[in-house]
Amino acid sequence: MTKKQxxxxxxxxxxxxxxxxxxxxxxxxxxxxxxxxxxxxxxAGKTTLFNVISGIYAPTKGNITLSGALLATPDHKTEREAFxxxxxxxAGIVIGAIAGLAIDAPAGLxxxxxxxxxxxxxxxxxxxxxxxxxxxxxxxxxxxxxxxDVVFLGIARTFQNIRLFKEMSALENVMxxxxxxxxxxxxxxxxxxxxFRRTEKESESQALTLLQAVGLEDQANVAAKNLAYGxxxxxxxxxxxxxxxxxxxxxEPAAGMNPAETAQMIELIKSxxxxxxxxxxxxxxxxxxxxxxxxKIAVLDHGEKIAEGTPAEIRSNPxxxxxxxxxxxxxxx
Amino acid sequence: MREYLLRHRSLDIVIKLIGVxxxxxxxxxxxxxxxxxxxNGWLTGxxxxxxxxxxxxxxxxxxxxxxxxxxxxxxxxxIGAYTYAFGASAYSGNDIPFWLMLPIGAIVTAIxxxxxxxxxxxxxxxxxxxxxxxxxxxxxxxxxxSDKYTLGTNGISGLNRPELPIIGVFKSNEPWPWFILAVVxxxxxxxxxxxxxxxxxxxxxxxxxxxxxxAASNGINTVTFKLLAFAIGASTAGIAGAFLxxxxxxxxxxxxxxSVSVTVLxxxxxxxxxxxxxxxxxxxxxxFVQSILLKQLNEGFKGVPVLGEIxxxxxxxxxxxxxxxxxxxxxxxxxFPERRAARHRVGTAKE
Numbered sequence: 001m002t003k004k005q006x007x008x009x010x011x012x013x014x015x016x017x018x019x020x021x022x023x024x025x026x027x028x029x030x031x032x033x034x035x036x037x038x039x040x041x042x043x044a045g046k047t048t049l050f051n052v053i054s055g056i057y058a059p060t061k062g063n064i065t066l067s068g069a070l071l072a073t074p075d076h077k078t079e080r081e082a083f084x085x086x087x088x089x090x091a092g093i094v095i096g097a098i099a100g101l102a103i104d105a106p107a108g109l110x111x112x113x114x115x116x117x118x119x120x121x122x123x124x125x126x127x128x129x130x131x132x133x134x135x136x137x138x139x140x141x142x143x144x145x146x147x148x149d150v151v152f153l154g155i156a157r158t159f160q161n162i163r164l165f166k167e168m169s170a171l172e173n174v175m176x177x178x179x180x181x182x183x184x185x186x187x188x189x190x191x192x193x194x195x196f197r198r199t200e201k202e203s204e205s206q207a208l209t210l211l212q213a214v215g216l217e218d219q220a221n222v223a224a225k226n227l228a229y230g231x232x233x234x235x236x237x238x239x240x241x242x243x244x245x246x247x248x249x250x251x252e253p254a255a256g257m258n259p260a261e262t263a264q265m266i267e268l269i270k271s272x273x274x275x276x277x278x279x280x281x282x283x284x285x286x287x288x289x290x291x292x293x294x295x296k297i298a299v300l301d302h303g304e305k306i307a308e309g310t311p312a313e314i315r316s317n318p319x320x321x322x323x324x325x326x327x328x329x330x331x332x333x
Numbered sequence: 334m335r336e337y338l339l340r341h342r343s344l345d346i347v348i349k350l351i352g353v354x355x356x357x358x359x360x361x362x363x364x365x366x367x368x369x370x371x372x373n374g375w376l377t378g379x380x381x382x383x384x385x386x387x388x389x390x391x392x393x394x395x396x397x398x399x400x401x402x403x404x405x406x407x408x409x410x411x412i413g414a415y416t417y418a419f420g421a422s423a424y425s426g427n428d429i430p431f432w433l434m435l436p437i438g439a440i441v442t443a444i445x446x447x448x449x450x451x452x453x454x455x456x457x458x459x460x461x462x463x464x465x466x467x468x469x470x471x472x473x474x475x476x477x478x479s480d481k482y483t484l485g486t487n488g489i490s491g492l493n494r495p496e497l498p499i500i501g502v503f504k505s506n507e508p509w510p511w512f513i514l515a516v517v518x519x520x521x522x523x524x525x526x527x528x529x530x531x532x533x534x535x536x537x538x539x540x541x542x543x544x545x546x547x548a549a550s551n552g553i554n555t556v557t558f559k560l561l562a563f564a565i566g567a568s569t570a571g572i573a574g575a576f577l578x579x580x581x582x583x584x585x586x587x588x589x590x591x592s593v594s595v596t597v598l599x600x601x602x603x604x605x606x607x608x609x610x611x612x613x614x615x616x617x618x619x620x621f622v623q624s625i626l627l628k629q630l631n632e633g634f635k636g637v638p639v640l641g642e643i644x645x646x647x648x649x650x651x652x653x654x655x656x657x658x659x660x661x662x663x664x665x666x667x668x669f670p671e672r673r674a675a676r677h678r679v680g681t682a683k684e
């Protein structure tokens with residue numbers, strides 16, 4: 001086995017909800033450029049694992065790294081944030097007071113300074129811009145990346161129950177997907193600057209390219225809710241690709257599809273892997289999909305990884321058969 | 334031509350507004366409209382309606398675009414008006430020109446928008462509505478009770494009026510300058526709202542409205558963009574507040590009651606949530622129903638049995654309520670729903 005750094009690495013990742021252990025200590029490595037599947041019976045914790053990877057839930061134990069950089073971890077030393085806020089507020093008071101000396105009103109300006117600085121730091125604490133996260137990291141405070149940070153770092157996902165922006169057109173849906181890679185401020189938009197126009201144009205043409213890649217270029221102006229079911233699934237894939245991810249998480253991409261649509265989806269997943277060089281991690285129940293495209297399969301049951309291997313290995317693994325069909329079937333096989 | 338205007342929407346807005354600014358006074362000069370009230374009364378009415386148009390456009394950003402149901406929008410209106418009162422009145426001793434007070438009012442209310450928006454970030458739907466309703470009550474009450482600074486119920490009077498080189502100080506009995514100022518302000522606000530709506534920011538708002546989790550999972554920092562929606566919506570109300578304060582030359586807490594928030598929201602629902610022109614037209618129509626039609630009904634039915642006994646002005650909220658229920662049942666998108674044509678289509682982005 002070549003010792004290339006995996007794109008995604010899970011080490012002992014667990015997530016509990018109160019007393020319910022949804023995911024318990026899962027280790028997983030996803031090799032760059034591979035297509036890996038996670039399978040398992042209903043309630044095995046597959047979607048919870050996806051939600052942890054994509055930042056919707058923080059793990060309650062273990063950690064996740066993306067290309068070696070820490071992505072998700074249980075909250076660690078977050079109480080230190082209070083010191084940060086306090087330091088900021090005090091700095092505001094001091095600066096205000098010093099500035100106030102100049103106009104002979106130190107108390108007044110100190111008050112203004114306190115309000116401004118504490119307001120600013122609280123705002124930063126809720127919106128968590130990049131600089132704030134960096135300062136926190138410097139102080140040893142660890143928090144899981146939020147969903148939008150995860151996208152920024154290079155993981156995009158689709159959802160089991162399609163979650164498109166229904167009222168928006170297919171084109172707009174994909175343009176939202178480019179959000180993480182564009183940076184146009186309020187004043188660019190207000191003043192209709194050249195930068196704004198260029199970025200809009202780029203977003204639009206990138207979105208069109210992606211719509212083409214999933215075969216929806218003719219429906220660019222159709223509202224997402226009016227697309228056929230299979231098209232909605234493919235639109236979600238295009239939207240996820242718009243953030244130019246390193247890793248694409250697909251949560252049951254072929255759910256509810258007929259055999260023809262499923263075959264199309266398999267081709268699509270293969271082609272986007274080849275065309276966009278993206279690593280794919282997917283959850284799937286449909287064994288035609290799983291066995292057809294996966295290079296590696298991990299099997300979850302009751303929140304634990306019970307097996308991992310190539311499709312052929314998984315097919316003959318007695319623990320997997322037991323998880324799916326029960327003990328009798330496994331021993332009879 | 335149509336294609337061209339779809340690409341150059343700011344020009345489109347300017348042309349339409351100039352059209353409105355020409356047609357409305359002409360209509361008011363016709364004998365039919367003259368029968369209701371004199372020409373100057375109409376023109377003053379248009380300028381007053383403009384205040385509600387501005388409020389509706391601002392609320393449209395918060396409720397229509399970002400999907401954050403705000404029932405306390407009058408609070409920002411109040412903050413804008415009182416900011417003007419503190420910045421430009423004999424009472425406060427400050428004498429900042431109106432033109433400077435507009436951006437100041439917008440910035441101050443934007444800050445309050447963020448301050449009030451921040452505690453509500455985790456809330457959605459009904460819960461958000463209740464909390465914003467609370468803030469909408471708190472702000473006028475604070476203004477009412479801190480009478481040391483605001484003179485309480487008496488309000489602050491003698492606010493400065495706008496002044497221009499040739500026209501001089503705007504006078505309350507000369508409606509033309511107010512009318513034109515109102516149209517210009519609406520133009521600026523509309524263009525700003527339109528440009529933001531048709532940008533990365535507007536798309537982020539709509540994405541949050543449609544599905545917050547999916548929006549976050551597509552790289553949108555929902556906190557930042559919700560706060561931005563509150564700030565921009567509020568700053569629009571701040572401009573409307575400054576305009577109102579300077580026009581009346583007077584502010585008092587009871588101009589900013591809950592009924593104002595509800596009226597603006599009704600205007601939005603009537604006109605079409607999410608649609609810029611829908612919001613504006615809804616506000617305009619409802620204002621005239623409220624201020625003229627109902628009054629005229631009272632006059633017209635005077636002496637008629639039964640109908641003459643009814644005070645239609647007192648029935649206005651009943652009528653608004655009925656109108657809303659009917660709209661919700663028959664035309665949930667409003668009179669002018671957020672149309673597909675108003676969306677980003679292939680090729681909308683300019684070179």
